[in-house]
Amino acid sequence: MIENYKEKIPAPLLDKYLKLTKDMKLTKDQEKKILDKLEKEYNNAKIAPGESIGVITAESFGEPGTQMTLNVFHFAGVAEVQVTLGLPRLIELFDARKTVSTPAMEVFLDKKYSDNQATVKKVAALIKETKFREVVSSFSINVLNLQVECELNKKNIRDLKIKEDEIVEALNKGLKGVNVKLVNKGDSIVLKPNSEELKDVYKLKEKAKDVFVRGIPGVTQVLPVMQGNEFVILTAGSNLKEVIKIPEVDETRTKSNNMFEMHDVFGIEVARNNIIEEAQKVIQNQGLDVDIRHIMFIADIMCATGEIKGITRSGITGEKESVLARASFETPIKHIIDASLVGEIDTLNSVIENVILNQPVPLGTGLPGLVVKMAGEVENEKSTRSNKK
Amino acid sequence: MVETKNIDYTKHVLTPKHIKMDEKEIEELLSKYNISKKQLPRILREDPAIAEMDLKKGDIIKIIRKSETTKEAIYYRVVID
Known part of the structure; x- marks a missing residue:
């Protein structure tokens, strides 16, 4: 049945x-x-053919948008990584901005490691970008010997599980033409530049602070949290491509909030799902309710060309065929001048250009044209004509 | 990070099933909706989800998505360069 x-x-x-x-x-x-x-x-x-669903979607987002928080700085819970929420985030999503204002990742670990707190901490330390200044408690300049003396912060080194040799190696890589030496039984590091000028020693001190020691570039903060019965590492800053290369990381569940990263690493369909998830997160977080069909519709349009296109004049609106439609969105004069220079033709197939020209729009009852079924052969045509006469 | 790891980029939880369609299916699809290939949504050939498949420009990929509203939703994308 x-x-x-x-x-x-x-x-x-x-x-x-x-x-x-x-x-x-x-x-x-x-x-x-x-x-x-x-x-x-x-x-x-079901939605009827010819219904203007685009406008309905726009309204469905527009009204709740007026109730969203305009404050960019919000913490998603206590002691968590800061994330942009509310209207600014929604605008960022639909405009498809290349750089997210607060990039973040959710790093999942393989099932066999994810409930082991020690492993999770170890991986978290591996992911976090560590600069030289974080493992040093004080920098001092020795004017007599023209060198920088850096006292190592033993506690941080222990927490991050870095070996002193690793730091020396990283310094050798990061600073060219500098003599790096471990002194005082590994308690401090001495940097001696080739130059004999004091000015260069000062410069070296500043440069050394930003030397990349270990971790994944871009990840500034890590926070392991319990989610369900496993640990998930939330990060501030994202670098999906590198994170999934770590052996303990489960690449099938790890996510970034940057749709372009998701697109580059996993493909367009994942990017589409990512847009839907992120938009829903924003809307639910604000206690609002927008039907998922609207979000899916926007995500579909943004991903229709195989690449992510935002709803901006350089994105999907800029790709409209009609000159008048493009001109009616943003920077009208530029579009009209450009079109007139190359002799573009507007076929008036869509809505907005017909509104401008005061014609019926192809929407709803304006969509279907009259189709006449020609009956019979040409001879019959003649006879019907004569009949009319 | 010294160890290298084999990553299968098509196995992400958000990746739906991508299936290459054969000629007959393509014809059926195009005549069912009365459209040409140009009108379908597109997918880049180097897209990680289909990079391993043997594809050429103009092939059509059938995508079986998980959907909240219909459980399974079928979508089509035409391969472009």
Whole structure:
């Protein structure tokens, strides 16, 4: 019985029907009646061809948007990584900005490591970008010997599980033409430049502070948190490509909030899902409710060309065929001048250009044209003509 | 990070199933919706999800997405360079 309706009614509706009628002892006739009614209602609820769903979507986002917080600085919970939320984030998402204002990642670990706190801490330390200044407690300049003396911060070194040799190696790599030496049984590091000028020693001191020691460039903060029954590492700053190369990291679940990173690493379909997830996160976080179909629609349009296009004049709006449609969005004069220089033709196929020209728009009842079915052969045509006369 | 790891970029939880369509299926699809290939959404050939497949420009990929509203939703993308 149910099988006949699988094609006609979507699966979630059928599941709901089965759940509701489980305990009722329905006869075949009754079942058929209900399912027929369900199918009818479902078809009635469908959007009609020619409906302007774009405008409906815009309104559905616009109204809740007025209630969103305009404050950029928000903490998603206590002692967590700072994330942009509310309207600024939503604008950033739909404009498809290349750089996210607060990049973040959710790093999952392989199931066998994820409940072991020690391993999680170790991986977190590996991910975090460590600069030389974080492992040094004080820098001092020795004017007599023209060298920089850096006293190492033993506690930080222990916490980060870095070996002193690693630091020396990193310094050798990061600073060219500098003599790096470990002194005082590994308690401090002496940097001696080749130059004999004091000015260069000062410069070296500043340069050394920013030498990259270990970790993944771009990740400034790490925070392991319990999610369900496993640890997840939340990060501030993102570098998805490098993070998934770490052996303990589960590359199938790790996510970034930058859709371009997701697109580069996993492909367009993942980027689309990422946009939907991120938009839903913003909306739910604000206690608002926008139907997921609207979000899916926007995400589909943004990803239709195989690359991510934002809803801006350089994105999808800039790719519209009609000159007048482009001009009506932003920078009208530029578009009209450009079009007139190359002799562009506007075929007036869409809505906005017809509104400008005061013509019926191809929407709703304006969409269908009249199709005449020519009956019979050419001879008949003649006869019908003569009949009319 | 010295150890190298084999990463399968097509196995992410958010990646839906990508299937290459054969000629017959493509014809059926295009005649069903009365469209040309140009009107379909596109996908780059170097997209990580299909990079391993043997594809050429103009092939159509059938994508079976998980959907909240219909459980499974089918989407089509045409391969471009």
